[in-house]
Amino acid sequence: MTDKRIYQIGLTMINGVGDILARHLLESLGDEEAIFTEKKSQLEKITGIGPTLSTEILRADVLQKAEKELTFIEKNKIDCHFYTDSTYPHRLKQCEDAPILFYSKGNIKPDVQRVISVVGTRNATTYGKDLTESLIRDLALHFPDLLVLSGLAYGIDICAHRSALQNQLPTIGVLAHGLDRIYPAIHRNTAVEMLQQGGLITDFPSGTNPDKQNFIKRNRIVAGLSDASLVVESSSKGGSLITADIAFSYGRDVYCFPGRVADEQSKGCNKLIRENKAGLITCAADLIAALRWESNESPSTNVQHSLAFEEENAHPIVTLLKEKGEQHVNQMAIALNIPIRNLTTQLFELEMEGKIKTMPGGMFRLVR
Numbered sequence: 001m002t003d004k005r006i007y008q009i010g011l012t013m014i015n016g017v018g019d020i021l022a023r024h025l026l027e028s029l030g031d032e033e034a035i036f037t038e039k040k041s042q043l044e045k046i047t048g049i050g051p052t053l054s055t056e057i058l059r060a061d062v063l064q065k066a067e068k069e070l071t072f073i074e075k076n077k078i079d080c081h082f083y084t085d086s087t088y089p090h091r092l093k094q095c096e097d098a099p100i101l102f103y104s105k106g107n108i109k110p111d112v113q114r115v116i117s118v119v120g121t122r123n124a125t126t127y128g129k130d131l132t133e134s135l136i137r138d139l140a141l142h143f144p145d146l147l148v149l150s151g152l153a154y155g156i157d158i159c160a161h162r163s164a165l166q167n168q169l170p171t172i173g174v175l176a177h178g179l180d181r182i183y184p185a186i187h188r189n190t191a192v193e194m195l196q197q198g199g200l201i202t203d204f205p206s207g208t209n210p211d212k213q214n215f216i217k218r219n220r221i222v223a224g225l226s227d228a229s230l231v232v233e234s235s236s237k238g239g240s241l242i243t244a245d246i247a248f249s250y251g252r253d254v255y256c257f258p259g260r261v262a263d264e265q266s267k268g269c270n271k272l273i274r275e276n277k278a279g280l281i282t283c284a285a286d287l288i289a290a291l292r293w294e295s296n297e298s299p300s301t302n303v304q305h306s307l308a309f310e311e312e313n314a315h316p317i318v319t320l321l322k323e324k325g326e327q328h329v330n331q332m333a334i335a336l337n338i339p340i341r342n343l344t345t346q347l348f349e350l351e352m353e354g355k356i357k358t359m360p361g362g363m364f365r366l367v368r
Helices: 004-011 019-029 032-037 050-057 060-075 126-142 156-166 185-194 212-224 239-249 264-274 284-291 299-311 316-324 329-336 340-352
Strands: 079-082 101-106 115-119 147-150 171-174 198-202 228-231 253-256 356-359 363-366
Touching: 004 019, 004 032, 004 060, 004 079, 004 101, 019 032, 115 126, 115 156, 115 212, 115 239, 126 156, 126 284, 147 156, 156 171, 156 185, 171 185, 171 212, 185 198, 212 239, 228 239, 228 264, 228 284, 239 253, 239 264, 253 264, 253 284, 316 329, 316 340, 316 356, 316 363, 329 340, 329 363, 340 356
Parallel strands: 115 147, 115 228, 147 171, 171 198, 228 253
Antiparallel strands: 079 101, 101 198, 356 363
16 A cells, blocks of 8 residues: 555645645545546646646656655654644644645644744844844743744844744744755754754755745745744845735734834834834733733632633633633634634624634634
8 A cells, every 4th residue: 555645745746736736636636646546637627737737747757756755754754744634733724825745853833822933134133133032031931832933044033943942942943945954054053952842844855955936935834834923123125024924914913123214124124014014012022912912820810710601601602712722713613513604703793792802823712
């Protein structure tokens, strides 16, 4: 029996088939193996495929390359995560252009309660580095399980990773190349340290060079895995602005530290704030308030809340959130067997009544 991962990896190696079309093929044919065993005449009938792409799908070297990649990831203890896996990160799955498959190495747990990405210029100033370090240090005091994402690049990225490690926070680096290398090589020691306290992920196979277009593509993962993206410093152009724009398009929160109008490394942040694409923050407390995150409450407060819930004739959604804690809208729809369109109406009504709160990434929780 052929390892299904060969078909999953193969789906990412078909010339002309991207993540969105790959998911369409899955929906049309049922599973990844069927895509490679279907007759050419049937493949051609699928919307968006046609004779050219059907030929590419059935090329013998596609699965040969996939077998080679599977050998590489097994040898190097690398995991692959396919879109239909139950363990595929729920935040990323909400994104239309989420990778159909990505690779990871280390101890990654992307579905934790709180996730932020911290990005910025590669030419970070002392001001930017100090902001990054103080932000992560102060967040760690409130949320010791906070996950910090970035891109392992020079400047703000590597500062964010190192600050997370120093404060015992898990941190994940999203790479623009395969896991057969680390770029820039000077960050290798930090990357190795991250494997014990987070890890590395990429949707590029081994042998992929860190080409310019790959950095742009990987930014969708940085944005998609996060509740909020924070831009610390950015010039008027750069990858961090692309990440912010992607996060904004996903409906995720974006925040920036402002800077002096004449400073080149603050022009991008000031622009995002001016265009209402990002909220202005100056410290960790601002971010916590903006995201409506709260620190641990005292036991006496929790007892009072429990008594209040006991006295209330709870709505089924309220009961579910009381039992399960924060829930994604899709999880609630399944648990309560309610169509999404009906569920969203009820969620809106409960929020207007002050009983629940909307959290970043389609999550909901009870008002405490």
